[in-house]
Structure formats: C-alpha cells, structure tokens
Amino acid sequence: MEGEPTLRLRIFDxxxxxxxxxxxxxxxRVRLIGDTLCREGFDLVLLQEVWSEQDYSDLRVKLAxxxxxxxxxxxxxxxxxxxxxxxxxxxxxxxxxxxxxxxxYMLQHGDWFCGKSVGVSVGVTAPLLSxxxxxxxxxxxxxxxxxPHRLVQAWELAxxxxxxxxxxxxxxxxxxxxxxxEDVGIRLLRGWAGLQDAFAEATxxxxxxxxxxxxxxxxxxxxxxxxxxxxxxxIDYILYKAISSFTVKCEELKTTTGPALGxxxxxxxxxxxxxxxxxxxxxQPVGATPGTADLALVDVVAExxxxxxxxxxxxxxxxxxxxxxxxxxxxxxxxxAAAALGTLAGxxxxxxxxxxxxxxxxxxxxxxxxxAAGLHLFHTMEVKMLHGTEDQxxxxxxxxxxxx
Amino acid sequence: MEGEPTLRLRIFDxxxxxxxxxxxxxxxRVRLIGDTLCREGFDLVLLQEVWSEQDYSDLRVKLAxxxxxxxxxxxxxxxxxxxxxxxxxxxxxxxxxxxxxxxxYMLQHGDWFCGKSVGVSVGVTAPLLSxxxxxxxxxxxxxxxxxPHRLVQAWELAxxxxxxxxxxxxxxxxxxxxxxxEDVGIRLLRGWAGLQDAFAEATxxxxxxxxxxxxxxxxxxxxxxxxxxxxxxxIDYILYKAISSFTVKCEELKTTTGPALGxxxxxxxxxxxxxxxxxxxxxQPVGATPGTADLALVDVVAExxxxxxxxxxxxxxxxxxxxxxxxxxxxxxxxxAAAALGTLAGxxxxxxxxxxxxxxxxxxxxxxxxxAAGLHLFHTMEVKMLHGTEDQxxxxxxxxxxxx
Numbered sequence: 001m002e003g004e005p006t007l008r009l010r011i012f013d014x015x016x017x018x019x020x021x022x023x024x025x026x027x028x029r030v031r032l033i034g035d036t037l038c039r040e041g042f043d044l045v046l047l048q049e050v051w052s053e054q055d056y057s058d059l060r061v062k063l064a065x066x067x068x069x070x071x072x073x074x075x076x077x078x079x080x081x082x083x084x085x086x087x088x089x090x091x092x093x094x095x096x097x098x099x100x101x102x103x104x105y106m107l108q109h110g111d112w113f114c115g116k117s118v119g120v121s122v123g124v125t126a127p128l129l130s131x132x133x134x135x136x137x138x139x140x141x142x143x144x145x146x147x148p149h150r151l152v153q154a155w156e157l158a159x160x161x162x163x164x165x166x167x168x169x170x171x172x173x174x175x176x177x178x179x180x181x182e183d184v185g186i187r188l189l190r191g192w193a194g195l196q197d198a199f200a201e202a203t204x205x206x207x208x209x210x211x212x213x214x215x216x217x218x219x220x221x222x223x224x225x226x227x228x229x230x231x232x233x234x235i236d237y238i239l240y241k242a243i244s245s246f247t248v249k250c251e252e253l254k255t256t257t258g259p260a261l262g263x264x265x266x267x268x269x270x271x272x273x274x275x276x277x278x279x280x281x282x283x284q285p286v287g288a289t290p291g292t293a294d295l296a297l298v299d300v301v302a303e304x305x306x307x308x309x310x311x312x313x314x315x316x317x318x319x320x321x322x323x324x325x326x327x328x329x330x331x332x333x334x335x336x337a338a339a340a341l342g343t344l345a346g347x348x349x350x351x352x353x354x355x356x357x358x359x360x361x362x363x364x365x366x367x368x369x370x371x372a373a374g375l376h377l378f379h380t381m382e383v384k385m386l387h388g389t390e391d392q393x394x395x396x397x398x399x400x401x402x403x404x
Numbered sequence: 405m406e407g408e409p410t411l412r413l414r415i416f417d418x419x420x421x422x423x424x425x426x427x428x429x430x431x432x433r434v435r436l437i438g439d440t441l442c443r444e445g446f447d448l449v450l451l452q453e454v455w456s457e458q459d460y461s462d463l464r465v466k467l468a469x470x471x472x473x474x475x476x477x478x479x480x481x482x483x484x485x486x487x488x489x490x491x492x493x494x495x496x497x498x499x500x501x502x503x504x505x506x507x508x509y510m511l512q513h514g515d516w517f518c519g520k521s522v523g524v525s526v527g528v529t530a531p532l533l534s535x536x537x538x539x540x541x542x543x544x545x546x547x548x549x550x551x552p553h554r555l556v557q558a559w560e561l562a563x564x565x566x567x568x569x570x571x572x573x574x575x576x577x578x579x580x581x582x583x584x585x586e587d588v589g590i591r592l593l594r595g596w597a598g599l600q601d602a603f604a605e606a607t608x609x610x611x612x613x614x615x616x617x618x619x620x621x622x623x624x625x626x627x628x629x630x631x632x633x634x635x636x637x638x639i640d641y642i643l644y645k646a647i648s649s650f651t652v653k654c655e656e657l658k659t660t661t662g663p664a665l666g667x668x669x670x671x672x673x674x675x676x677x678x679x680x681x682x683x684x685x686x687x688q689p690v691g692a693t694p695g696t697a698d699l700a701l702v703d704v705v706a707e708x709x710x711x712x713x714x715x716x717x718x719x720x721x722x723x724x725x726x727x728x729x730x731x732x733x734x735x736x737x738x739x740x741a742a743a744a745l746g747t748l749a750g751x752x753x754x755x756x757x758x759x760x761x762x763x764x765x766x767x768x769x770x771x772x773x774x775x776a777a778g779l780h781l782f783h784t785m786e787v788k789m790l791h792g793t794e795d796q797x798x799x800x801x802x803x804x805x806x807x808x
Binding site for chain 1: 475476477478479480481483494495496497498499500501503517524526563564566567568570759760763764767774781784785788789791792795796799800803
C-alpha cells in the first residue's frame with residue numbers, strides 16, 4: 001500500500017449453503033454466484049459452506065479471468081467449506097482450527113465433522129490480512145448448549161487476530177459468526193480484537209432491514225426458526241481493523257434482498273454482505289485502543305468467562321458420568337468373566353445363564369465400555385480446553401484491570 | 405524494552421520427563437528442578453513434559469518468590485505438558501494446537517493423547533514472545549512413520565511464528581523438537597521462520613559434546629536407542645529471532661551433563677539447555693531475511709513438501725483400506741440380517757447356523773464396522789490436513805521463486 005494514499009476495496013461475503021445432496025438447487029445457485037461475481041468484479045470474495053471441492057473447482061475455472069488468485073481451506077472430515085477469491089495476489093495462507101467445535105456424536109448437527117476453522121490469506125494488496133470463517137451454529141437460542149464452544153471460538157479468533165494483526169496494515173474478517181449483534185461473543189470479538197462492524201460504521205446502507213442476513217422472505221430459510229424474529233437476524237458480518245498508520249472507512253454496505261437478478265432464487269439461505277471500504281494512510285500513527293473502552297471490555301470478558309465456566313461445569317459433569325458408565329460396564333464384564341471362569345472350572349453347579357444371553361450381555365457391556373471410554377476422553381479434552389480458555393480470560397481481565 | 409539499550413536474558417529449557425506412575429524418581433527430580441531454578445534465578449524457564457498438574461502446582465508454590473509469573477498450558481486428554489515460569493510479567497498467553505499429532509490408536513506412543521501444542525506467552529519484558537513446545541516423537545529413525553506429521557507441525561509452527569512475530573521485538577523458542585540438527589524439519593523451521601540456533605551462534609559453549617541433550621551417559625536414557633549415536637543426539641533447542649530494529653546475540657550456551665549438583669541423579673532423561681542472550685536495540689532497522697538464502701530455502705521447502713506428499717499418499721491408502729473394511733463389514737451385517745429375516749419368514753429350510761455363532765459373527769462385524777468407520781474418518785481428516793499443508797508449501801515455493 002506504500003505510496004498509494006487511498007485504496008477502494010470492494011468485498012463480497014456469503015455463506016453459500018452448498019452441501020452436496022442436502023442443499024436445495026445447489027448447482028444452479030453456485031452457477032449463479034459465479035456469474036454474479038464475474039459480472040460485479042469485487043476485489044475480494046470470502047465464501048463459506050462451499051463443502052464440495054468440485055463446486056470450488058468449478059468456481060475457480062469460471063472466475064479465473066476476473067479473480068486470478070484463490071484458495072480453498074481443507075480441514076476436518078468434510079472440509080472447512082471456506083474459500084477465498086481475489087483480484088490481487090495471495091501471498092500466504094494459514095489455517096487456524098478452533099480447539100473446540102461441538103460433539104462428534106451430535107451427528108444431526110454435524111459441526112464437529114466440518115473442522116470449523118479460520119482461513120487466513122495474506123496479500124490482496126499486501127499487507128492485508130483477510131479472514132474467512134464460520135463459528136459453531138446456534139441450534140436453539142433458549143437452551144444454547146453450544147454457547148461455551150462458540151465463545152471459546154470467538155476468544156481464540158480474537159486472540160489470533162491480536163497476535164497476527166501486527167504484521168498487517170489492515171485486517172478484514174468476513175463470515176457467518178452465528179451470533180446476533182448484541183450477543184456476548186460478538187461484543188467479545190469486537191472489544192478484545194478491536195474490530196469494527198462495517199454495518200455500524202457504514203456511511204450508506206442498502207439491503208434488508210437492520211442488515212439482517214437470515215430473513216423470512218428468503219425461500220430457503222426455515223420460517224419456524226425465524227418466528228421470534230419477524231424481521232430476520234443478522235449473523236453474517238464484515239468486520240475490520242486498521243493497524244498503525246492506516247484508517248479504514250466503510251463507504252457503503254449492502255445486503256442482497258431475495259432472488260438474484262433475473263432469476264427466481266436467491267444465492268443461498270443467507271443473504272450476501274457487500275462492503276466498499278476506503279483505506280487511507282495517515283500521517284500520524286493511530287494509537288492503541290483507547291483506555292476509556294477498557295471498563296466496558298472488562299464486563300464483556302467477565303461475562304464471557306462466566307459462560308465458559310458454565311460450559312466447563314457441564315463438561316465436567318459429562319466427563320464424570322461417562323467415566324462412571326465406563327467403570328460400570330467394566331465391572332459387569334469382569335463379573336461375567338469371573339462367572340464364565342467359574343463355570344469352566346466346574347465351581348458353579350450348572351451353567352447359570354443360557355449361552356446366547358450371556359454372550360449378548362458381554363457384547364453389550366463391551367460396546368458400552370468402548371463408547372463410554374471414548375466419550376470420557378472427548379469430554380476430558382473439552383474440560384482441558386474450556387479450563388485453558390477460562391485461565392486466558394482471567395489473565396486478560398487482570399491485565400485490563402491493572403492497566404493505568 | 406524502550407529506552408533500555410541492552411538486556412541480558414538468561415533462559416532455561418528442559419524436557420522434564422515427568423509422567424505420573426511411569427517416569428522414574430519423578431517427584432525427587434521435580435523437587436530437584438525446583439531447587440535448582442530457585443538457586444540459579446533465570447529470567448525465563450520453559451518446561452516440557454510436566455504432565456501432572458500437581459507437579460506444576462508444586463513448582464509454582466516453590467518458585468513463587470523468584471518467578472512470580474507462570475502459566476500452565478492445558479490441552480488434549482493428558483495435557484500439553486508445557487509450562488512457563490518468568491521473572492517478568494506474562495501479559496498474554498495463547499495456545500496453538502497442531503492439526504496433526506499422530507494416531508489415537510497408537511496407544512503405546514501416546515502423542516495423540518497429549519494434544520501437542522505450542523504454548524505462547526507474551527511479555528517477560530514486553531514485547532517478547534516466548535514459545536515452549538514439543539513436536540511429535542521419533543520412534544524409529546529408519547522407518548519414521550511420523551515424519552510427515554512432524555513436518556506438518558514444523559510448518560505450522562513456522563507459519564505461526566511468521567504471522568505472530570511482527571507483534572514482538574524478539575521471538576524466543578525453547579523446546580524438544582524431536583529432530584536432529586540436520587533434519588529437514590529443523591532446516592524448514594530455521595529457514596522459513598528465520599530463526600537462529602543458539603547453539604550455532606553461541607560465543608561460548610559448555611556442556612555435552614555437540615550440544616547433545618539425549619546422551620548415553622544419562623542414567624535414564626534408553627542405551628539401545630542411542631547405539632547408532634555414541635555421542636548422543638541434540639533434539640532440544642533454544643532458537644530465537646529478532647524483529648525490526650533489534651539484534652540478539654547468544655553470549656553463552658550450556659547444557660547440563662548428568663547428575664545435578666550434590667545428587668546422584670540428573671534432572672530428566674534429557675539434558676537441560678541454558679542460554680544467555682544479549683538483546684540490543686539498533687539504530688537502523690534490520691532488513692528482512694536476505695534474498696541470497698532464498699535458493700537454499702526453496703530446496704528445503706521442496707524437500708519437506710515431498711515428505712508431506714509421501715505421508716499424504718500413505719494416509720490416502722489407509723483411508724481407502726479402512727473404508728473398504730467398513731464396507732465389507734456392512735455387507736456381512738446386511739447378509740446376516742437377510743439370512744435372519746429369511747429364517748424368521750420361514751423361507752429357509754432349517755436354521756442355518758447355531759444361534760451363538762451367528763450372534764458372535766454379527767457382533768464381530770458390528771465391532772469391525774464401528775472401528776473401520778472411525779479409522780476412515782480419522783484418515784480422511786489426516787488426508788485433508790496433509791493436502792492443505794502441501795498446498796500451503798506449494799504457495800510458499802511459488803512466492804519464493806517469484807521473488808526478484
């Protein structure tokens with residue numbers, strides 16, 4: 001960016017909802033997204049939920065002319081679903097996987113299998129760090145069992161940005177954060193990483209009311225889920241941060257509103273977010289986050305830490321019950337082994353059980369043992385990570401409170 | 405470090421080999437390590453393999469006077485085993501878990517269960533970034549099945565340092581890298597992250613010949629493993645990097661040589677590494693890594709990429725065979741279900757098998773199905789991560805080759 005006083009950057013962000021065999025009219029929509037991106041000529045495109053590598057390859061071929069640089073981030077069983085297309089060279093990429101991401105046995109939620117991550121690309125017009133990401137989904141707002149995991153992810157993301165952002169002049173983050181604007185996770189991310197919300201900062205806005213990206217008007221959204229929110233909810237964000245001697249201004253923010261131009265379907269079940277940013281070099285280096293915000297930040301970090309603590313205790317209970325189940329199954333197996341040995345040695349009178357039931361019971365016990373031991377290991381890791389995050393947050397609180 | 409032209413920093417690094425119930429004379433050695441650290445008064449202490457949180461707590465209590473700041477990094481099932489003690493405040497901590505770390509079914513090697521990570525602490529005398537870490541162990545040098553995983557770890561570590569180090573004036577890394585000095589992983593780490601080896605740079609050295617930290621003279625080492633290396637091997641390192649306008653010089657490097665002062669036992673099965681560094685502010689900012697080193701770096705990255713490719717193909721084979729095994733088990737189960745239904749419906753003549761064997765076979769098939777499906781998932785993730793690393797390395801090679 002040296003010697004170039006102002007840069008106008010147009011960014012496109014979309015959760016594409018492109019799950020093979022499951023998402024409706026997927027191929028048609030991916031084609032549509034590709035056509036629109038070609039026509040509109042953004043500078044940077046951040047996509048999520050492109051689960052099929054074939055879809056990425058098709059997009060790459062189609063967009064080769066207008067976005068010669070791209071990267072697909074691989075992780076987890078299914079993949080992270082993240083990819084980035086850019087008009088400017090991508091110099092380096094990095095993948096940061098969250099340490100917690102749901103439960104492998106919650107097959108119907110599937111988050112664990114995606115290996116949710118932050119895909120970081122460096123470059124575009126170096127030094128610019130752009131992150132494409134998705135956090136754990138919220139399946140039930142009233143009883144959100146995944147809140148601690150989502151908070152750990154938000155915290156890790158914020159820590160990651162704090163530690164990597166010094167290498168860049170500007171950090172850009174686009175993605176489906178699966179959190180409402182006033183949720184503690186968003187406040188944590190904005191406060192602790194010092195990110196600004198393009199929607200809140202935009203001089204001009206055009207699109208769905210309140211910048212919502214999950215709206216009842218979209219023909220693919222689940223209407224019943226949006227009943228408490230008749231206007232929809234805003235869960236897709238473009239956030240940014242300028243380091244050192246740069247300033248970023250959001251000139252315009254847009255969201256799509258339903259069917260794409262000339263068709264009867266929208267791009268996805270989410271609306272796309274498009275921002276036009278002005279990046280300018282300043283004469284004077286801008287100072288760090290002002291100390292006046294520290295008090296509010298203390299509250300946010302403390303609130304997040306409380307929620308992580310709730311998750312920690314739940315994980316400890318699950319670790320305990322799975323461990324107890326494993327011990328019980330092991331005891332049953334040992335008892336059976338003793339009975340079998342006793343019968344073999346001719347100690348007992350007659351064979352106490354029919355052979356078949358005896359075997360069935362043994363296999364059942366073995367199955368439970370393996371399953372419960374696996375769960376115990378998983379929840380032990382969960383406890384460690386939640387505890388570790390709680391520690392880190394405590395350290396952050398101490399540092400904030402000790403600040404002059 | 406502002407306004408302080410020279411800083412003398414004394415660092416202690418040790419793989420403590422403190423595994424509960426397994427490590428010989430563990431408590432005695434941990435006490436000994438604590439006493440020595442108290443007496444010697446280092447500035448920064450980086451410890452690995454402190455698997456028991458109780459040992460950490462004991463050390464913390466003992467060292468509270470001379471090292472008032474400390475952190476224990478939690479991860480994995482057992483824990484990362486990493487901790488740091490510091491004479492200066494630790495402002496922030498961060499844990500980066502490697503995406504690949506061995507196999508959960510290799511119980512005898514156990515690396516997977518530790519959730520090996522890099523523990524990053526920021527502070528000491530801010531801005532100083534210190535990393536304590538351990539990479540995957542090498543169990544057989546001739547046929548090192550874990551080499552691709554260790555290379556992925558070295559690459560992720562190097563990428564992590566590249567992206568986070570701009571926030572610091574000096575990066576310090578101490579740990580058990582489980583690699584010989586000439587190994588491709590070490591060359592990758594040094595070349596790609598721009599780290600310097602304290603042993604190679606030290607003005608004055610004192611300790612085991614060639615700086616070895618795993619020596620046959622140590623009463624806890626496995627002599628048979630060290631037969632091909634009669635002098636021992638160097639696998640514990642202190643590496644450093646100065647950013648922007650700082651220079652770091654290693655004044656002295658020492659290793660312990662067997663039994664600790666006044667006792668008959670050494671601290672651990674590894675020797676400790678102790679460095680005295682001089683950190684100085686320079687008038688002129690130092691430039692980036694010189695371009696002359698780029699050619700050598702291209703070779704190193706290409707070599708590492710080849711090894712990762714070998715690992716990728718092995719993982720793909722394992723994914724294929726576990727998938728095939730799962731399909732076969734499923735077919736057997738379906739066949740049995742069909743036979744059972746046929747018998748129930750009275751289609752077959754008599755019951756074709758004795759009930760017990762039939763049940764046993766079904767349970768065996770079910771067990772194999774669950775196991776093979778689990779393995780298939782695991783190797784799918786492994787393939788994704790190896791593939792992702794191969795991509796990143798390719799991008800790095802392209803960037804290196806395109807550099808003017």
